[in-house]
Every structure is written in structure tokens, then in C-alpha cells.
Amino acid sequence: MRDGIAFGGDYNPEQWPREVQEEDIVLMREAGVNLVSLGMFSWVLMEPAEGRFEFGWLDEIVDRLHAAGIAVNLATPTAVPPAWFVRKHPDALPVNREGRRIGFGGRQSACSSSPDFLAATSRLVTALAGHYKDHPAVVMWHVHNEYGAPLGECYCDHSVRAWREWLRRTYRDLSALNDAWGSTFWGQRYTDWEEIDAPRANHTAVNPAQRLDYARFSDQQHRAHYALQRDLIRRVSDLPVTTNFAGTVNCKSTDLWQWAREVDVVANDHYLSAEKPDNHIELAMSADLARSVAGGRPWLLMEHSTAAVNWQPRNIAKRPGEMRRNSLAHVARGSDSVMFFQIRASRFGAEKFHSGLIPHAGTDSRQWRDVVALGAEVEALAEVAGSTVAAEVAVVWDWESWWALELDWRPSVDVSFRERVDAFYEALWREHVTVDFVHPSADLSAYRLVVAPSSYLVTEASAKNLHRYVESGGHLLTSFFSGIVDAHDTIHPGAFPGALREVLGLSVEEFHPLREDERVGLSGGLSGRIWSERVRPAGARALRSFAEGPDAGHPAFTRHDLGAGSAWYLATAPVTGLRGLLAEVLDHAGVTRPRDLPDELELVRRGRHVFLINHGDTPVTVAGVSGVNLLDGGVHDGSCTVPAGAVAVVREA
Template sequence: MYPERPAGIAYGGDYNPEQWPREVLEEDVALMREAGVNLVTLGLFSWALMEPEEGRFAFGWLDEIIDRLHANGVAVDLGTPTAAPPAWFVARHPDVLPVTREGVRIGFGGRQSACSSAPAFREATARLVRALGEHYRGHPAVVMWHVHNEYGAPLGECYCEHSVAAWRAWLRQKYRDISALNDAWGTTFWGQTYTDWAEIDAPRANHTTVNPAQRLDYARFSDGQHREHYALQRDILRELTPGLPVTTNFAGTVNCKSTDLWQWARELDVIANDHYLQAERPDNHIDLAMSADLARSVAGGRPWMLMEHSAGAVNWQPRNLAKRPGEMRRNSLAHVARGSDSVLFFQFRASRFGAEKFHSGMVPHAGTGSEQWREIVRLGADLRKLAGLRGSRVRAEVALVWDWESYWALELDWRPSVDLTFRERMDAFYEALWREHVTVDFVHPSADISGYRVVVAPSSYLLTEASAKNLHRYVEAGGHLLVSYFSGIVDEHDTIHPGAHPGALRELLGLSIEEFHPLREHETVTLTTGDPARVWSERVRPAGAVTVEGFADGPDAGHPALTRHDLGAGSAWYLATAPVTGLRDLLARVLDHAGVSRPRGLPDTLELVRRGGHVFLINHGDRPVTAEGVSGVSVFDGVRHDGPVTVPAGAVTVLLETPRP
């Protein structure tokens, strides 16, 4: 289900009119018309105004605002304000305040300040959401529901008494018999065997490490509690307004460590994602592309919604850099290129008070005489010209394996090296593919991957037997798989697969690993190509695989560093280290072997993405660049291009592609 309105690309963002006097609100509507705003999110943090005291609801102030927006052609994404419980509620129910792993109960005054497992919070949530749904069902301005805000950020896990009670119930349902739990958790180690469910506590902070299987299950449980709180609201809203889609906004797909978005995708009518640039990262546009590709993938390839990003600086990073001229436009159009049917901001008007008063808005503190406002108005005009893209898809021949459970398990305590992190390898492979101008999807290891020429598994430390068999079938049927080191090591309980590493992938890769040789900080080894590598080395013993590259020095000198195992109609490649400079060339070799077509000779600063018969050319550099091999009519100025296309520095060109004569 997808919102029927507004037509074309949705444009706007979070609107917090409760912060402003009436005269400002009247001006806001005029400015929305000027900028082409057609959708705003209302009410996300307004519980105290909607229910000023228990059971007494006050929607009149919101009625006036929604009616004014509707009269001016602006649709409403109506929020449920459960991310900000009011002071009166917390004073009456202090037990809803979350407890940290260290045993500290947080105070009131932030957001996400109630435990999703707390019965009083769930009861109050249901009461409020039912009143909200009953009041606004049938209102022509309300086109979708926006539940809560950024589940899992900053509250991922809670260790309060309500969480522990729910945790024990969750374990009973999952394992049925306590002996099955003991087997799964390996509780004979360190004498942890349980004889009664009541003996099991949450995996609180300890003076040493805590059972990793228990912590992995607690991550699953905690994420599931947030989903239950979401589903509680969704089901009420579906009952009352069955024609309206219901969603919640992810706190940036690539940054949602505590949130398994493959599981969440089953619960949402439309995928909605927030993205904020890592301001000090010089190539932060690559992280943006990665977040957008992951959002599209979680949506199953369908269009998704950019629910929040920033017009300028954010307020919560160590150094909050303002966006340079043109950067906001590039950011916005890159999301659209990668499948978003919306460009929405936090927020419409920059706040004068509160924790986010230094966060940019579509209307900045400098007002409408600013260059930022002029860019906002120009972007609205651009998006109207891209209305025909709504509903179209992005196609990819290459996929990256991303599994949140592997993310959780890999980064628990006492792994062979502190340099083994999920995002480090994932980012490295994604960046190399981005620079090769390859558009990628992300996939769960158990998903149907038969439609991809190449699948890359950068960080599959946790891999179930079923997922390993799925990868095996993919290769035998003609697929090409590239696996990075420390993959296929443990099962779903963080128990090492039997036999030599990489247990789950040993037959598929045609090799075994005799010993891990993690490298010292800043230490490198040299490959036979002459390229340096870092972080990791290991003793690989081929058993059917052929050596493509080797280690020239280091603890594994003379042994394989890159192998290929031809299996059935496909091939399985294995990389036993982290190349410092050669990863892109290595990937290019695999892509060429698999016959993946891609643009050649384009500069690194140019982003090229195709969607719905359009090609987006986004120049992230400070010099003009030229793209060969594309032709069509420019969407923004109507100019036809039948030869090389030159994209000015920092600019975006979008062509409606036409075949070459």
C-alpha cells in the first residue's frame, strides 16, 4: 500500500506548528505554496498537547492546522506522538522510564523515554492512538499514518523489570523447554546452566564478558518489543482507517544497528527512511547512496520514502558543517535516483528553542532572503519536473549480503580482532562498487538471489546452514559469489560450525582455514600483485579452489589470499585479507568474469544511476565532468544530448533517455 496523494514526488517535511504563533503559521502556508510543498508530517512530539491530562483529548488546535493545510493543497502524514510521553504520564508511571545495561534508570526530558515492554505505556499508547484514529478518520487531508519516531534510536535495549518479564516470556515461547535454551546458549561453559525460567536475567553489564548467545537473543528480543509496540498502533489505525498506509521512519538504514529492517519490512505498508550526512566525511555522498540503496532493498525494490534529511547543518554531530551551495540539491536528487518517491526534511521551519534549535530547516533562521530558501524553492520546481518517476524502479545486477543478526553477533566481545567490524568491510566493498559505477541491491543471505550476476558477502560471520545452502545453490546455478574473510564462522546461536573454518562455506568455497592471523594495528602485508593489505591474514588450504593471488610476505607468505572455486555453472571467490588500494581492481575482475556491464572511464566524482527511463548524472566534484554513452533530453532545461554530456561542477543533470540512432 502506498499513499495515493500527493501526486508526483512528495515534497515537504516535519512541521511543528505548536512552536509558533498564529501569524507565523499563516505565513508558513504561503511559503509552502511558493516552494511547492505538498506533504508535511504533523504531531510526532505533541502528546502533551493532544492529551493534556489522562483521558482528556484536545485536537482542536490540530484541526485548525490540518484544515488550513488542506485548503492550500498540502496533504498530511499524521504522526502518533508516542516517542515523547508527557510529563504527567511519566510522573504517574515512573517505571516506564528505560533502564540502561549498567542499571541506570534514565530521566525525563529527552525522547524515546518509555520502555516498549512497559504495560502502562502500551495501554496509554492504545488509548491515545484510538482517539486519534477515530477523530481523523475520513479527513481528506490525512493521506497516511506515521507511527512513533525512529524506533531503536537512541533506545535500543532496555533492562527494566518490565523488559525482563517480557524477556522470560519471549524465551519460553522460543525455546519451549529450558534444556533447549541451555543447549542453544552453551550454558555448560562457565557454569551457567539454568533450571528455571525465573533464574534468567537480562544480560546486564558484568566485570567480564557475558554469554554471547544470550546477548544475541536479547538483541532479537529487544528489537521485537519495539515491533510489537509499532504493531499495536498499526493494527488500531488499520481498523479505523483501512484505506490509509501506515509506516514508521527508520533512523537511517545503514545506522540502524539495533533494528533488523528485514523483519520490520514485513510490518510496514511503505518503507520510510531518514538520512543525515556524516558532515566531516569528504565522500559522505557514498554513505548517502548506500543508505538509499539499502532502503530500496528493504522495500523489496519498490519505491520508498525519504522521510527526513537536512536542508543544511544538523545539530548533533561533533562539528555540524553547513551544506555547500548545491549540496542539498545533489543529496535530494540522489535519493530520488535510488528509488525514493519523496524528498522530506526535518524540518519545515528551524526551531528557535529546544535541543534542535541549531538544526537547519527548509525555512532557516535567516528567513526567505537566504540562499538556502532560494535553493528550497528551486528544488521544488525540479521535483515537479520529475513527477513521472513516481512508482518506477531501479534495477541492479549486483547484490551485497547484509544481515543485522550477523552485525550484532560480530560486534560482541572477544572476537579475534577489534578491527573486525560489520560496517568496515561493508563500507569498503560498497565504496569500491560505487566507484565502479555499479548500482547494487542489498539482500538477506536466505533471500532469492537468482536474479543477480554477482553477489558479494563482505561480513557474513553469522551464517545459518540454510543460508549457506542458498548461496551454494546460487553458485551452482550460474551465479558468481565473492566472500570476504571471517564469514561462515558461526550459526544462529553464535556457535562455531563443526570442522575447520569457514564451516558453513567450506565446501562452497573449496577451501579450509587452518589458522587466523589478525594483524597488529597499522601493520600491513603485501600481496603478490604488490598491493598492501591490512587487518587480517589467514592460512588458507585450497580443496578444489585455485589461487588467484597470494600473500607475498607476512605470516601467510606463499599461501593464497584470493581464490576462485568453479562450481556447477558459477564461481565462488574468497578474499582472505583487506586490500588497502586494490579492492576495486579485484572487484572489477570478478565483475568482468561474471559479465556485469557498467560505464567505463567515468571519473570517481560522477554518480550515474538509472531509474524509470531516466539517467541521473550527479557531479560531486569541483570540476566539470563528461559522461560518454548516454543520450536523451534534459528534464530540467529541455536540451537534447546526442553526444557526450558535460555536467558542471557540483551540478545534477537528469536525462529522459532515448535510444541512439
């Protein structure tokens, strides 16, 4: 890898004639591009017929980039198998849950369980890696593209055969599977492995334990396809190998705690939800989650956009300064790169309205001038590379709990994984608290506070881990409908909240989900939505109570002092006031954070550098900042004023 911060993006030279390619490289140098991703969607050009490889066209562009001092992240194009492959092996096309086989022409268009696809993958990757293993331009390898998006689960015959083998390895005998799946319900008990099908669409609910296992299996099949390619590359190259995650907070089908163990460096794509006025908060959450699955180490922003994307209902372009703020916010939260899709905006195809470093408007445009300016600033931040971000607060994030929570027939359609996590993260962000994300089984000892907003599925081992954390002096904040089921979506024995009953010091007698627009008042002038429940303290004490509704007079917000720590529980979704309740917990836990800063000011410390990002319309003066601003050379002695919409990166004295 290169020193400093990588700057560049995905390049598709096959879409352009030679004279445009030559112009592109001149413009890349002008913008400060030092790394490009190549070959992402080029299988048919690399292998125009089975077993016949043509790399001459790619050699030309790789050599040209190398001569210009631009490094290459070389991709395997297995996300887009060619038409000749599909014609020969139509059964490799995935089948959706409703039983429809997808057509050719999209991407992620082959099943990871197809033997023919795996064989073709092996043949292609072996040839590609062997050809470029010694090329000095290539500094890393990029496998596939955005596993799990849009293809999460496939229901073809190949998948079903692989699924049965996965079940045999996982459960070893049918009695263990039947017990885990609760198959006596609705007469589902199996007497032969061949009786087991994928959990296809049904006119009613399908066994949730079976669906949960199918999500695990499907994710594992994608990881196996990645590992196949990685291992073939490693036979001939010692360069780092990765794949780009399809947006840490948005790609539900991939368990990135598992994926992070397979890649040499975590790489993430992020695209703003353009219509959300505060979409920079979700950006921060995505970056924090990328850093967290990377184990706190620096990671790579592999893709984001200079302006508008092309697949949202309303593809709103970024406002002046927004691309800069987005890019540097990722760096603030641990990224050692600022990469885009794509270098030059396409003239044809499904993504022709997607922005690029070189826009359709050309170089006489604000967007191009902003790109050039950003490239210079990224170069000025070289010393930030390799440094880390420290956090006193952790947020629990478990993909398996996400999968389980959103299966059929839960108490309320308004309860979703992201809804609660987003609400708590936003409150923490506005309190200027930098967080890590953690799995509930992780070592939590480094954190003053652990927040578990949406932990429906909690294993007994994870529950014990949280209990030990609190007893040892940690502080835990949990939201409603948590601790309910085990790894097989089976309710823990006894009263709710099951696995978390002891650490929270309470039980829940009954859930009382609220109607769509219903609100219930709480003591202290607060109100809740979505959820109410009958909480019975068993050691916990009530800090707020329901003032109305089905649980009037019963606890809504509790604290349980346990050992040297405390566990807090919130039994509803506050309409307003979550931030105030959270601040109460933060103060009790002794979490340090800046005070008296406006909500629009984002402050993150990375190593010895403090990033100040002003998302508001007025200047903000931040006290307690002394040092040199790497972006403009200004010296600050005790305070730093950040203009509206601007960014400062101060190397503290």
C-alpha cells in the same frame, strides 16, 4: 498518497504563534511543499491530562494546510510520553544495560514492554485515529519516530518479564535454551525460567548467545509496539501506515528485513556524516538499502537536512549545490519523496541549531532560494515516481550477523560489520555499479554477482542457498571471517570458514589478526591490513598470495569454480587495490557498467530515466545518453555534459 514526488518535511506548529504558522503556509506554497508530517512530538498537547483529548489546535493547522493544497502525514507522538504520564508511571522509563534508569526530557523515553505505556499508547492512538479518520488532508499515518534510536534495548523489570515469556515461546523448554546458549560454559545452566535475567553489564564477557537473543527480543518488542498502533489505525482507516527508519545503514538495533514486512511503505531518514569528504557514497548506500528492504519498490525519504544538523561533533553546513545533489540522489535510487527535518528551524530546544526549509536567516538567504528551486525541480520529476531501479549485483546485509560480529571477545577489535561493507560498497560505487542489498537466504537468481563482505553469522540454510546460487551459474565474492557461526553464535563444526567451506573450496587453519598499524604484502604489489590467515585450498586456486607476514606464501585471494559459477575469497583487507580485485570479479561475472567515467560522477538508471550527479569540481561529459533533461529541458543526442556540482535527469529516448 499523492501523484508525483512528495516534497516537504516535519512541521512543529506548536512551537510557533498563529501569525508565524500562517506565514509558514504561504512559504510552503512558494517552495512547492505538498506533504508535511504533523504531530510527531505532540502527545502532551493532544492529551494534556490522562483521558482528556484536545485536538482543536491540531484541527486548525490541518484545516489550514488542506485549504492550501498541502497533504498531511499524521504521526502518533508515542516517542515522547508526557511528564504527567512519567510522574504516574516512573517505572515505564527505560533502564540501560548498566542498570541506570534514564530521566525525563529526551525522546524514545518509555519502554516498549511497559504495560502502562502500551495501555496509554492504545488510548491515545484510538482517539487520534478516530478523530482524523475521515479528514481529507490526511493521506497516510506515521507511527512513533525512529524506533531503536537511541533506545535499542531496555533492561527494566517489565522488559525482563517480557523477555522470559519470549524465551518460553521461542524455546518451549529449558533444555533447548541451555543447548542453544551453550550454558554449560562458565556454569550458566538454568533449571527454572525465573533464573534467567537480561544480559546486563558485567565485569567480564557475557554469554554471546544470550546477548544475541536479547537483541532479537528487543527489536521484536519495538515492532510489537508499532504493530499495536498500526492495527488500531487500520480499524478505522485504509490509508497506508508506516514509521521512519532511523537511517538504514546506521541503526544497528533494528532488523529492517523484519520491519519491512510490517509497514505499508518503507520510509527512511538519512543524515550525512558531515566531516567525511565522500559522504555522498554512504548516502547512496543508505538509499540502496532502503530500496532493497522495500523489495525493490519505491520508498520514501522521510527526513534529511537542508544544511547542518546539530548532534555531530562538527556540524558542517552543506556547500552550494550539495542539498540538491543529496535530494536527487535519493530519488535516483528509488525514493518517491524529498522530505526534510524540519519545515522551520526551531528557536529553542535541543535541535535549535538544526537546519530547516525556512532557516533562521529567513527568505533572504541562499538556503531558502535553494529550497524553492529544489521544490520546482522535484515537481518537474513527477513522471519518475513509481518507477524502479534494476541491479545486476547484490551485497549481503544481515542485521543478526552485525549484532553477533560485534559482541565481546572477537579475534580483532578492528573487524567490524560496517568497515568491510563500506569498503566493498565504495569500490562498487566507484566502479559505477548499482547494487541491491539482500539477506543471505533471499532468492539470488536475478544477480550476476553476490558480494558478502561481512557474513560472520551464516545459518546452514543460508549457506545452502549460496551454494545453490553458485552451482546454478552465479558468482559469489566473500571476505574474511565469514561463515564462522550459526544462529546461536556457535562455531560451525570443522575448520573455518565453517558453513562456507564447500562453496569456497578451501579451509582456514588459523586466523592471524594484524597489529594496529601492521601491513602485509601480497603478490601483485598489493598490501593488506587488519587480517591475515592460513588458507588451505581444497578445490580453489590462488590468484594472489601473501608475500610476507605470518602467512607468507599462502593464498590471499582465491577462486573456486563450482558447477556453472564461481566463488571468490579475499583473506585480508587491502590497503589499496580492492577496486582492482573487484573489477576482476565483475568482469568474470559479466557485470555491465559504464567505463571511463571519473569517480566523482554518479550514474543511476531508474526506469527510463538516467540520473547523472557530478560530485566533482569539473564538468563531465557522459557518452551514450540521448533524451530530454527534465530539469532544464535540454535535448541530448548521444552525450550529456554535466557541469561541476550539477545534476541531470534525462528521460531516454
